[in-house]
Amino acid sequence: MTTATPLPAAQRAAADPGIRFSIFLLELTSHCNMCCDFCPDGIMKRPRGLMDVGLAKKVMRELADKRMAERVFFHVMGEPLLHPKFDELARHAHGCGLKLSLYTNSSLLTEKHIERILSVPVDNLTLSIQSIDQDSFVLRRAGRLTYDNYVGGVERFLRMKVERRHPGKVTMHYMVGNVKPGSPGDLLIVSREQAEEIIGKWRAFFRGLDPEGAARVSPPPVSLADVERDYPVYPGVTLFLKAAHHWAGAMVQLGYEFRPSAAGYCAAINGGPAAGTFAVLWNGTATYCCNDYEGTLALGNANEQSIEEIFNGPKAASIRKNAAGGRLIHPTCQKCMGQLVKIETGKKVPKYNNPLTLLHLSSNYYKRHGLRQTVLKSLDYLRKSF
Numbered sequence: 001m002t003t004a005t006p007l008p009a010a011q012r013a014a015a016d017p018g019i020r021f022s023i024f025l026l027e028l029t030s031h032c033n034m035c036c037d038f039c040p041d042g043i044m045k046r047p048r049g050l051m052d053v054g055l056a057k058k059v060m061r062e063l064a065d066k067r068m069a070e071r072v073f074f075h076v077m078g079e080p081l082l083h084p085k086f087d088e089l090a091r092h093a094h095g096c097g098l099k100l101s102l103y104t105n106s107s108l109l110t111e112k113h114i115e116r117i118l119s120v121p122v123d124n125l126t127l128s129i130q131s132i133d134q135d136s137f138v139l140r141r142a143g144r145l146t147y148d149n150y151v152g153g154v155e156r157f158l159r160m161k162v163e164r165r166h167p168g169k170v171t172m173h174y175m176v177g178n179v180k181p182g183s184p185g186d187l188l189i190v191s192r193e194q195a196e197e198i199i200g201k202w203r204a205f206f207r208g209l210d211p212e213g214a215a216r217v218s219p220p221p222v223s224l225a226d227v228e229r230d231y232p233v234y235p236g237v238t239l240f241l242k243a244a245h246h247w248a249g250a251m252v253q254l255g256y257e258f259r260p261s262a263a264g265y266c267a268a269i270n271g272g273p274a275a276g277t278f279a280v281l282w283n284g285t286a287t288y289c290c291n292d293y294e295g296t297l298a299l300g301n302a303n304e305q306s307i308e309e310i311f312n313g314p315k316a317a318s319i320r321k322n323a324a325g326g327r328l329i330h331p332t333c334q335k336c337m338g339q340l341v342k343i344e345t346g347k348k349v350p351k352y353n354n355p356l357t358l359l360h361l362s363s364n365y366y367k368r369h370g371l372r373q374t375v376l377k378s379l380d381y382l383r384k385s386f
């Protein structure tokens with residue numbers, strides 16, 4: 001197995017072009033063994049495939065050598081554990097000096113796959129669980145897998161992690177279905193009581209494994225008005241309540257639609273060279289974010305170009321330059337930042353149900369993007385709401 005050696009600091013500094021991605025997504029595969037109702041997997045038209053190992057290594061090498069990212073995520077769409085060389089690529093990321101964030105749909109947590117995960121340097125593992133019981137698990141359309149077997153796999157993984165004192169951080173994602181009006185996911189968490197119950201269940205699970213460890217954390221009171229926050233359930237293990245995505249306007253409830261808007265602010269693009277997002281799909285197509293699940297932005301191809309060339313190329317630069325002035329020139333972005341309306345009445349629907357949610361998200365946005373971007377984003381929100 002090839003293990004890349006990080007460049008000496010002086011050489012890395014010399015190669016520094018000033019591009020910094022806060023999130024860099026590398027889609028190891030677009031294949032997924034689930035077909036969730038709240039995800040565009042079922043409507044995705046682009047071909048499925050596995051990323052070539054050489055391509056994945058080349059991109060990671062460049063990110064590390066030019067200090068473009070500190071961390072790499074192994075997904076855009078798809079389930080990364082389905083890539084047969086996942087382990088080798090995870091070790092390559094570590095060998096390059098990159099931290100690795102792994103998102104898994106948690107359906108493959110057999111002993112074999114758990115060994116794979118625990119044997120490689122995954123610094124941050126997200127277990128995308130979303131469903132809370134057998135009823136809500138129907139939204140995940142996971143073949144013949146039952147909810148009990150599914151959760152059994154999650155418990156097996158967590159038990160092995162605790163027993164081996166594995167240091168990687170684990171986040172369990174649960175989706176809140178009623179925070180963004182029009183979003184899919186009615187069967188997901190919709191009440192504070194449901195969220196408290198699921199947090200209580202995991203707290204009890206860890207108390208059974210390690211009472212002293214479990215006593216060292218205490219989650220804050222649950223508030224569904226304040227989503228996108230962490231609830232620690234064990235040292236190094238957190239439950240995260242997230243709002244359902246609309247995937248660039250593609251996933252909305254029946255009766256709602258997104259009307260495109262050519263004006264708006266996007267953190268993925270506007271983060272720019274300091275804090276933007278970037279993604280390379282399995283076939284090398286580059287895009288700015290995971291919402292563009294079809295890769296329609298098609299900024300370039302990492303098989304033929306370096307990431308630096310794609311980022312500084314005419315297409316990516318023009319999208320960025322316009323976005324800095326609040327103009328969205330690509331149709332996917334126009335839909336993504338468009339206005340949700342109720343089709344029957346034509347009435348604009350505010351993006352969030354609750355002002356507290358908005359306040360919490362704004363303060364997070366401010367911490368990440370600074371005052372100017374937060375003011376521009378707020379003005380954009382107000383413009384679309386009235």
Ligand code: SF4
Pocket residue numbers: 032033034035036038039040041077078079105128
């Ligand atoms: S949400 Fe994840 S697990 Fe579900 S279909 Fe999409 S990619 Fe697969």
Ligand code: SF4
Pocket residue numbers: 248266267268269288289290291292332333334336337
């Ligand atoms: S506006 Fe465009 S780049 Fe930004 S999140 Fe939406 S699709 Fe992605």
